[in-house]
Amino acid sequence: MTTYPQINGLRVKYLSADPANPETGQVWYNSTTGALRVDGIQGTGTWAAGGTMNQARDQFAGAGTKDDMIAVGGVNSGDKNNSEVYNGSAWTAVTVFPSTVKKSGSTGDTTSAANFCGGDPGAKTSTQHWNGSGWTAGGNLSQGRANFQGSGPHTAGIALCGQGSPTNTNCEKYNGSSWTSAGSIPTAAGIFGSICAGTSAAAIGAGGYYDLRPGGSEAQTALTFSYDGSSWSNVNSMNTVRYQAMGGGTQGSAYVAGYASGPTATTSEQWDGTSWTAGAAMAISRNTGASAAATGANATVAGGNNASGTIIATSEEYTTPVGTQSITTS
């Protein structure tokens, strides 16, 4: 019989109390409670109220992580150039974007290094770098893109499809200074309004509008694609078609929330690297907001439209606690 020392190379420690700072995956026996314990077990994820943005907006982009997010541009009685950063508790206005922009894409996993690219009006190609205090011009996309998402860190980002002329099937990756081809999704037509998660080396894209024009029509989709650094392939679809939803994370741990088959939705799904499963529901229906997430386990969504189409400034934070649990048999 295989034993724990054979698997782990260490014996299970016999302790009178749980260690103060256990490592993820650490196993020990608590002699006081008589329980075999393990750290790093994910609890139940839930959505809670986050800070309220200074500028209510929809059709904007966000980058960063749950507690370190930047939001740029969007629409509210006209196109906006407002930029705000979130520290996990409050939003603060920062240097405005160099132009008004909506429906742009973004990459960057911190508010000290992020990129915002493309967007409307006119399916732009330009990229702007955010360094934590100001904006500088970056490399240009080779294709004009709008209504799309990007993902990944400042120097390893990816941009998924988006509206152009016609809607793009192709994608691009960014090394911090220039965009290069990242192949095309395996469909006959382009997609816009999808979510994107991961990096230029490993990513997924999901949902959006599958644009069959001319000759066909647009159709919301649940399609999901996976990128291995060189090509895209079809993987398991979401359980619900979603367009202009919020989402992010990595190729192995992502989430999508909002906008299902109706105009808005509270529902969410979690991606585990293989398939999508139903996640916790947000408290407020929304679409066309922005998101930031390091993984599917922790995220912030902000702004967008609520169920009546009103542009909102509120945000919600998705948190999945990780803690210590006893190992039991069932």
Add this chain to the structure above:
Amino acid sequence: MALFLYGTATHTGKGFFTREDRLNFFLRGHPGNVWVVGNNEKGALWLAEKNGVEKTKAEAQAIVTAEVEAAKAAWDALSDEDKAAHPGRPTDITLP
């Protein structure tokens, strides 16, 4: 006993509803600052602590419907270009 409580309360941002709240009772926000809350002790306490004004289901539904109708009218008044830029015409909401 009714499954839900209905009320209006102003969203105050971070901490308005917490992870613990979401685990303790059902909560949905709707247009018009209408909140549908699970009808248990913790849900009722949450609405009271948020200075919520309790409504009957019919009153809450009327507020939401008025918001949606106003949003529909606003959407109908948009140009075709603006309509194309938005996800769609608001649809009716029926509170649970």
